Amino acid sequence: MHISFIKFPFLNPFVRPQSAEGGLVPVNNCDFKKQIVQIELRQYLLDIANQLASENRHSEAAGAYQQFLTHYSTYEYAEQVELMLGILYSRYLNRPELAVKHLRAAEEKLTDPNQLKMCRDELARLQK
DSSP states (O other): OOOOOOOOSOOOSEESSOOTTSSOEEOOHHHHHHHHHHHHHHHHHHHHHHHHHHTTOHHHHHHHHHHHHHHOTTOTTHHHHHHHHHHIIIIISOOHHHHHHHHHHHHHHOOOHHHHHHHHHHHHHHTO
16 A cells, blocks of 8 residues: 655745735745755655555554654644554554554544545454
């Protein structure tokens, strides 16, 4: 299973929400650069984890996904990372306790019906 994550090819040098007058609220250049660096680092770490998983380097991929969650636990698609970790721990690394932990975390937040079914099926398989 490969999970695609959103990349940010273009960032507007303004922040939302709009000001009281309806215009965009500009940020200073330093804040904008920090924001770009954080997004690039976040995406880079996900790219590394995805690449490791696609190369069947399961232990290293799990470590990279775990590191990602440590630093970016509030990422808007963190539940997909939790799902991926649960699958890795369950199917490839023989760590059922960790698999259940991550799959339950994913189950709480997943909205995609196919991913939710996969998550629940894996949890059911582990609990037999």
